[in-house]
Amino acid sequence: MTKRVALAFSGGLDTTVCVPVLEEEYGYDEVIGVTVDVGQPAEEFEEARETAEALDLEHHVVEAKEEFVDLCFDAVRANADYQGYPLGTALARPVIAKAILRVAQEEGCDGIAHGCTGKGNDQLRFEAVWRASDLEVIAPVREMGMTRDWEIEYAAERNLPVQAGNEGTWSIDTNLWSRSIEGGDLEEPDYVPGEEIYNWTTAPSGETEEIEIEFENGYPVALNGEAKDPIELTEELNELAGSYGVGRTDMMEDRMLGLKVRENYEHPAATTLLNAHEGLEALVLTKEERDFKRQVDDEWSQKGYEGLVDGPLVAALEGFIEETQTKVTGSVTIRFEGGQARVVGRDSDYAVYSADAASFNTETVGKITQEDATGVAKYHGYQDRIAAQAKKAAEAKKQVSTDGGDEE
Ligand code: ARG
Secondary structure: OOOEEEEEOOOOHHHHHHHHHHHHOOOOOEEEEEEEEOOOOHHHHHHHHHHHHHHOOEEEEEEOHHHHHHHHHHHHHOOOOEOOEOOHHHHHHHHHHHHHHHHHHHOOOOEEEOOOOOOOOHHHHHHHHHOOOOOEEEOHHHHOOOOHHHHHHHHHHOOOOOOHHHOOOOEEEEOOOOEEEEOHHHHOOOOOOOHHHOOOOOOOOOOOEEEEEEEEOOEEEEEOOEEOOHHHHHHHHHHHHHHOOOOEEEEEEEOOOOOEEEEEEEOHHHHHHHHHHHHHHHHHOOHHHHHHHHHHHHHHHHHHHHOOOOOHHHHHHHHHHHHHHOOOOEEEEEEEEOOEEEEEEEEOOOOOOOHHHHOOOOOOEOOEOHHHHHHHHHHOOHHHHHHHHHHHHHHHHHHHHHHHHHHO
16 A cells, blocks of 8 residues: 655755655655645745645645634734744644644545754644644654755755755744744854844834724724734734834744744734733733733743643633633724834723723722722831831840850
8 A cells, every 4th residue: 555644845955855755764655745824925835836846746735824813813812922922933833733634634644744853843833733643753854863964965966956045044934923033143142133134024214103903802803993804914914013123023032842042033913913902901901810811821822832722721721811801802002113013092991990080180089088098008018017127126136145145
């Protein structure tokens, strides 16, 4: 019987090399390349298609943009970021992994493979999904300890269709939610990148613009009064906020295996929507809800980073999130200014806010008079004052006993 394997295929050097390797080293008769659409630019599909054709590889392109953007919008409800990075690559991986697994199963494959190295997070995120199946999971780059130089030589020897410019200076990973730039000079934490690494954002010019984003149950639904579906909204905001230089991150990232890596990201829409969402939550949630939700959000983000959004913990966290989001309906005004997407206004019927109560111009808070706060003020900091007194007294006592001890 012919042995078939489905390969996560981008047409880049790693996955191109994997095609003959899966046949020659792993004994597969047929390799199926699968490229999953999570909003990469058109050139990437072009590259994948051309390379697949040149390799005579059966190639499937699978649509998953909607599934992906829905997950990104769940991430907005969880105010999700990992060490400041809005999780674009991380959230895309389980979506991609599931899409490839579906193809592998439909096509009667025996194995499923990726071209990730043994150093990064993506191997873990892919395999967390795939190992639930009984397919053979194969990671040729990791298992054969391939280096870039070895791959280049191997490709040259076999005349594999890797274009010279294929890999460029950096390793880029793009989807609807973020563009990640790593490798090359950028590996050095002290290397200051120039404008050339950016593609989605232009350096802030000093110009500003205000926009209004509407939310329903924590989901962004409209821009400047016009209803938008999630893909449209994200694409438009990437353009617009990107033109004001919003959403650049340059960070040291602690990967799952423990490696600390320098990473650069662009994510204009994600930054705008996350800021707006948090701004609206600040108006409609109580302090207690906000304090507790921060912990829930942190857990969600951690699982999002690990590619484990389909696990039971996330489902349970989302139970809490769902309950809080029933009030996150309203609108937020964002000003793009100096590379920031700053909340400058918010409005909701669910506001836990009374202008009358907080105002300097009214004497009472409903039926509560200002005098009523006197008792509270008397108690406030009570333990601190007792602690200070006790410390002073204890030290004086210690002093007396040591002085006394000296005399003897
Ligand atoms: N380090 C990030 C993550 O694990 C992004 C990796 C993106 N990959 C790339 N080749 N640029 O989520």
